[in-house]
Amino acid sequence: MSSLTYRLYHHPLDPPSRRVRLALAEKAVVCDFVVEKPWDPSADFLALNPSGEVPVLALEQSGERQILADAQAICEYLDETHAAETLLGKDPVARAEVRRLIGWFDRKFQNEVTVPLLGEKAMKRLTNSGEPDSQIIRAGCHNIHGHLDYIAWLTERRNWLAGDALTFADLAAGAQLSIIDYLGDVPWDQHILAKEWYARLKSRPSFRTILGDHIAGFPPPRHYADLDF
Amino acid sequence: MSSLTYRLYHHPLDPPSRRVRLALAEKAVVCDFVVEKPWDPSADFLALNPSGEVPVLALEQSGERQILADAQAICEYLDETHAAETLLGKDPVARAEVRRLIGWFDRKFQNEVTVPLLGEKAMKRLTNSGEPDSQIIRAGCHNIHGHLDYIAWLTERRNWLAGDALTFADLAAGAQLSIIDYLGDVPWDQHILAKEWYARLKSRPSFRTILGDHIAGFPPPRHYADLDF
Numbered sequence: 001m002s003s004l005t006y007r008l009y010h011h012p013l014d015p016p017s018r019r020v021r022l023a024l025a026e027k028a029v030v031c032d033f034v035v036e037k038p039w040d041p042s043a044d045f046l047a048l049n050p051s052g053e054v055p056v057l058a059l060e061q062s063g064e065r066q067i068l069a070d071a072q073a074i075c076e077y078l079d080e081t082h083a084a085e086t087l088l089g090k091d092p093v094a095r096a097e098v099r100r101l102i103g104w105f106d107r108k109f110q111n112e113v114t115v116p117l118l119g120e121k122a123m124k125r126l127t128n129s130g131e132p133d134s135q136i137i138r139a140g141c142h143n144i145h146g147h148l149d150y151i152a153w154l155t156e157r158r159n160w161l162a163g164d165a166l167t168f169a170d171l172a173a174g175a176q177l178s179i180i181d182y183l184g185d186v187p188w189d190q191h192i193l194a195k196e197w198y199a200r201l202k203s204r205p206s207f208r209t210i211l212g213d214h215i216a217g218f219p220p221p222r223h224y225a226d227l228d229f
Numbered sequence: 230m231s232s233l234t235y236r237l238y239h240h241p242l243d244p245p246s247r248r249v250r251l252a253l254a255e256k257a258v259v260c261d262f263v264v265e266k267p268w269d270p271s272a273d274f275l276a277l278n279p280s281g282e283v284p285v286l287a288l289e290q291s292g293e294r295q296i297l298a299d300a301q302a303i304c305e306y307l308d309e310t311h312a313a314e315t316l317l318g319k320d321p322v323a324r325a326e327v328r329r330l331i332g333w334f335d336r337k338f339q340n341e342v343t344v345p346l347l348g349e350k351a352m353k354r355l356t357n358s359g360e361p362d363s364q365i366i367r368a369g370c371h372n373i374h375g376h377l378d379y380i381a382w383l384t385e386r387r388n389w390l391a392g393d394a395l396t397f398a399d400l401a402a403g404a405q406l407s408i409i410d411y412l413g414d415v416p417w418d419q420h421i422l423a424k425e426w427y428a429r430l431k432s433r434p435s436f437r438t439i440l441g442d443h444i445a446g447f448p449p450p451r452h453y454a455d456l457d458f
Binding site: 072097099103104150 | 279280282295297298299301302303305306309310321322324325326327328329331332333337379
């Protein structure tokens with residue numbers, strides 16, 4: 001039987017893609033990576049995932065292929081199939097807390113911070129769809145403070161966001177924040193506790209994969225990959 | 230030891246709340262219900278869930294209380310603690326497919342259909358925030374066709390949306406569609422296969438809970454609760 005191979009279709013500026021890349025690295029899964037533009041999916045990619053969304057994980061073994069789409073579906077799959085060090089939590093209540101926080105960052109942070117900032121500052125340029133709206137950018141810059149305060153509140157009570165151990169909740173939050181940090185828009189100096197949590201996350205080997213991201217014509221600020229930011 | 234009690238904070242026009250109500254009924258969990266307005270959360274409710282979102286499930290036993298928020302977190306918890314008849318699927322690949330479809334309906338259908346139609350036709354009225362925008366309503370009415378076609382495509386290949394058995398994928402889709410049906414905006418007659426699937430879902434005892442919904446000043450159309458629609 002040939003060995004199982006993993007291929008991830010992703011985009012470097014897509015937070016759910018980043019969450020899965022972090023999860024693959026935390027689980028030490030060897031994977032190859034294909035960049036796909038979700039705003040202009042190829043026909044081949046649409047055949048894999050009719051929603052056109054990244055991330056998509058293709059598994060292949062002995063000529064048989066499984067296609068998994070949706071970051072949450074992929075992360076749960078990775079945890080079920082690499083259960084030794086769970087990133088979900090050890091009992092149903094702990095897992096519910098991890099999943100609640102994933103929802104917080106993937107839905108609330110995404111809508112209140114990432115969509116306004118990434119949408120205006122990057123996606124409009126990448127998709128040639130007009131000028132950034134400074135009012136929307138201001139709203140995103142305003143909204144991020146509440147989320148950084150919430151991270152501080154959690155980490156005053158817990159070692160990581162959902163409890164003693166690192167979980168998918170930290171990866172979901174880190175995936176979102178690392179995108180905003182790539183834009184240079186995280187006010188770290190006003191949020192020391194959130195910065196301490198992020199520094200711990202950023203120094204994990206799994207984070208190297210996303211700190212190396214460099215979008216053509218759209219370089220990150222100097223502190224982006226710096227562990228001592 | 231006193232018995233475990235369940236209380237769900239929800240809103241009848243919130244699709245994730247409906248998904249959890251259906252899940253509780255499928256799992257035969259006895260629960261009491263509190264309606265909460267997510268657009269104007271009470272201070273007591275914000276203390277339970279700082280995001281202000283519904284649904285929230287409060288569990289109480291012997292004076293100890295657990296608070297679970299986020300529909301996906303709650304559904305996974307219910308499945309883990311009432312595992313006899315799983316609504317998730319029997320192996321990791323099957324569960325990944327269920328979770329992919331949950332993401333499809335909770336994110337894609339929600340953004341493309343529910344936000345435009347519910348947002349313009351109901352939420353603006355309930356929150357006193359202006360007149361419905363007919364262009365946005367037209368977009369929602371246009372977008373629903375692709376989703377009903379996708380349901381047909383799936384049910385031509387499978388008994389239920391994710392496979393042989395009913396899963397959370399059907400409940401997620403039914404939760405969204407039942408809201409649009411409450412508005413009278415599902416073009417069932419143009420989508421016979423999707424209608425057949427929905428008729429099967431609608432006739433399950435679990436669905437009775439949401440067919441009885443009646444929002445003051447906002448009655449459903451006559452066919453809404455009719456099993457022979």
